[in-house]
Amino acid sequence: MKTKILFTLLLFVAGIHYCNGQTNLQIAPETLATPERNGIWLQPAQNTKAQPVWGFADGIQIGIAPLSGPRGLIRIYTPYLKHEKFVVTNFIAFEPVDKAKNSRGLSELEWSQLDNVRGKRFWSSNTTESPSFPDQYYPAQGVVAHENGVETLTVYFFCETFENGADVYVRIKFTEGKPYEFELTSYTTNDSDQLNRFILTATMGNKARLRTLHLANGKTKEAGLLWSDYKDSNFTPHDHTSLSEMIKDKEDGAWFIASPDEENPEEAVYADDTDTHWKYEGKKATQYWYCPKPSNELEGVVNGRYTYWASKSPIPGGIAYENFELTEPFRCGQSYIFGITPLSPQELINEVIQ
Known part of the structure; x- marks a missing residue:
């Protein structure tokens, strides 16, 4: 145990993360494989280190870390507004409120229990069953299906347990014919403390x-x-x-x-220090x-x-x-x-x- 602790400390000094017995160098997001088009959808490349991006090839798209930006946030991309690739228009944070203390968790601002970095880690899955802290460089592809005669793309986002005991996840679903929106459905795991509320907040209206x-x-x-x-x-x-x-x-x-x-x-005219x-x-x-x-x-x-x-x-x-x-x-x-x-x-x- 002492050897493992010492090894982990040395890895952090060297800029390497040690997770569940594995080591990961921090990889620049732009060097990861770009998303692949699948009909009307955009999905992460598979069987390689890939950018975690899902959505409409010609509409709204979302991503999570390690893409650039704060941790603990879903990135929202809107290239149809003539924005450059992966310029974020808004973010969505997870902010569950527990029932016992009425304390509001903050996915963007709480410290990770995994690597002591600010911002809870999100990770993706094709199903409601997901391993804890899978390799962040191999995102789930998402599942394309047909519902009521239209195509959908579904992916699940999980999150580290919050300081208030909330253990939550969301299902994200894109629906054919609705290229500018996506659905978020909120859940708790069996290990979660009871919740008063689970707030999904768009955090960057000022942009x-x-x-x-x-x-x-x-x-x-x-x-x-x-x-x-x-x-x-x-x-x-x-x-x-x-x-x-x-x-x-x-x-x-x-x-x-x-x-x-x-x-x-x-x-708009901005202040010089903006x-x-x-x-x-x-x-x-x-x-x-x-x-x-x-x-x-x-x-x-x-x-x-x-x-x-x-x-x-x-x-x-x-x-x-x-x-x-x-x-x-x-x-x-x-x-x-x-x-x-x-x-x-x-x-x-x-x-x-x-």
Whole structure:
């Protein structure tokens, strides 16, 4: 045992990770095999070290570490908005709340129990049965199937156990004919502590500078009016939107829709110290959460920032929404849909209510 501990310490000093008896050099993501096209789908290359990317070949795509970006986050790519390859438009974090202490886990910010790096490790599987911490360089391919006459692509994402005892995973499903969205279904494992909630939060609304929430009966909520005097470099308090305020479709599904308020985000003028990765390029888009079967306690929740995350750089045009999420008491197997569409907010709303 002492020899193993000493060996592990030496590996960390050398920049090598030691996991379950195996060693892994950190490999640059761009050197991994690129995703392969399979009809309408994009999937990781198999039988080789590969980039973990899934989704529509000509639509929305997602990825996880070791692709560039913070750990403990699903990356969302939208090349149809004229974005460069693997430029992230938003992230989704896992934030389960345990029932015993009502403590909220944070997949992006908690330290990994595996390698003592900030951010929980995510890994992929083709089924609900997944080994703990498989080699991150060999992602699951995902499963293509036919459901109700259309093709789907499904992959499961697992996560290390949270400090609050939550042990969770999600099923991600893309559906033919819906190229700008994907479904997330939330579960707990048999080893998990009981949950109060399992929040899937889109964490980077500031990248697109989302400022307008679109509600029922033509009403809106504007970030600049909610927090008109806020000039700090932290998060604002949360704002809550009830189910009764949300737009509903004919099946009583609930839509929580956000959009930028700029005509052309590419023309924004940034502070000199703004990091390049915050600078929005490409077409603007509307982002949304959709819950097909909401409970009466469903809420849409946002907070805002005046400066970009982890910086003092002010956001062009003022405060914008950052975290953008739906929340309700946890129900194992509950599904939510997240989308980023090139449609304007009104075009999307017209499709929803027709």
